[in-house]
Amino acid sequence: MINSQDRRLLMLLRQNARASVSDLARALNLSRTTVQNRLQRLEANGIIRGYTVVLGGDYAANQVEAHVSIKVIQKLTARTNTALERISQVAQLYSVSGEYDLLAIVQAQSLEELSAVLDDIGNLDGVERTNSAVVLETRFRR
Numbered sequence: 476m477i478n479s480q481d482r483r484l485l486m487l488l489r490q491n492a493r494a495s496v497s498d499l500a501r502a503l504n505l506s507r508t509t510v511q512n513r514l515q516r517l518e519a520n521g522i523i524r525g526y527t528v529v530l531g532g533d534y535a536a537n538q539v540e541a542h543v544s545i546k547v548i549q550k551l552t553a554r555t556n557t558a559l560e561r562i563s564q565v566a567q568l569y570s571v572s573g574e575y576d577l578l579a580i581v582q583a584q585s586l587e588e589l590s591a592v593l594d595d596i597g598n599l600d601g602v603e604r605t606n607s608a609v610v611l612e613t614r615f616r617r
Contacts, residue, residue: 551601
């Protein structure tokens with residue numbers, strides 16, 4: 476579906492999604508039009524769904540992140556997923572195999588806020604139990 480040039484383009488975008496098409500073309504040794512066409516094709520095929528902001532500086536350094544494993548009552552899975560999507564601090568939600576059914580990545584501005592969000596998650600209809608791990612340090616992120 477994608478070739479090595481596309482993979483290199485995706486890698487460059489993961490490093491800086493705001494890179495100009497001209498800068499990407501120079502880095503890939505391709506024409507600007509070729510890179511623009513590749514981007515359009517990758518977007519049209521759903522390989523690139525969007526572009527995002529990566530927080531940095533003091534703002535990111537002061538955020539608290541936790542990985543929350545969630546055991547769900549199976550009949551209430553859809554309702555629980557919808558409720559979790561409404562919690563703005565839940566940045567990502569994964570369906571996983573194993574003892575727990577879901578893995579939520581929760582980001583908060585303080586330990587107090589994180590604690591409140593964890594309580595909110597634990598009190599949702601359909602949540603049987605949770606297990607949380609607070610991230611102490613991010614070694615790298617791609």
